[in-house]
Amino acid sequence: MIVVLIVACEVGFWVLLAVGLALRYLARMPRSGAAVLLMEPLLELILLIVTAIDLKNGAPADWKHGLAAVYIGFTVAYGHYTIKWVDGHFSHRFAGGPPPVKAPRYGLARAKHEGKLWVRTVAMAVVAAALLQIAVWYVGEGGDTGSLHEWQLTALRIVALHGVIALSYLIWQKKDPGRTAVTGEADRPPQKTLR
DSSP: OOOHHHHHHHHHHHHHHHHHHHIIIIOHHHHHHHHHTTTTTHHHHHHHHHHHHHHTTOOOOOOOHHHHHHHHHHHHHHHHHHHHHHHHHHHHHHOOOOEEEEOOOSSHHHHHHHHHHHHHHHHHHHHHHHHHHHHHHHHHSSSHHHHHHHHHHHHHHHHHHHHHHHHHHHHSSSOHHHHHHHHHHHHHHHOOOOO
């Protein structure tokens, strides 16, 4: 049941997002659209409550409960970012808004962008680990909480992997090919000619 609810929450997220943006831009009802978008966190709250009830009713703590915690953490960390990104594209496409700002592709600016995304991943892991720890305490010493601890380690692995990826953008910065071609000529010292 928990897995079905996670899928339903994900589908609900995108449905609420589409309805909210359609109301905001296509129907020209910005307040109604904002109200629908503000309902997004209710999905995670419902998932959290159902997961807690499932554990309270004696369900063994397993991978489904861990997945629910990671999903909630991901939504907390990346939900607003995703809504803002989709909103910018929707506004540009359907309401004549300015083109959305693209993520930087080169140099230190790209490394900073990747670093900010990594901080979101850290936030996701912190929320997930905290929810998992609360579930461990809730189940108590008598219950099997091994899968919940495993999900905490999984969240830590995700942070480490994403950290390595983000760090690689800082260490091996990609050069802008257009800029190199233009500045390559100007950077060359003038040639001395013999007369």
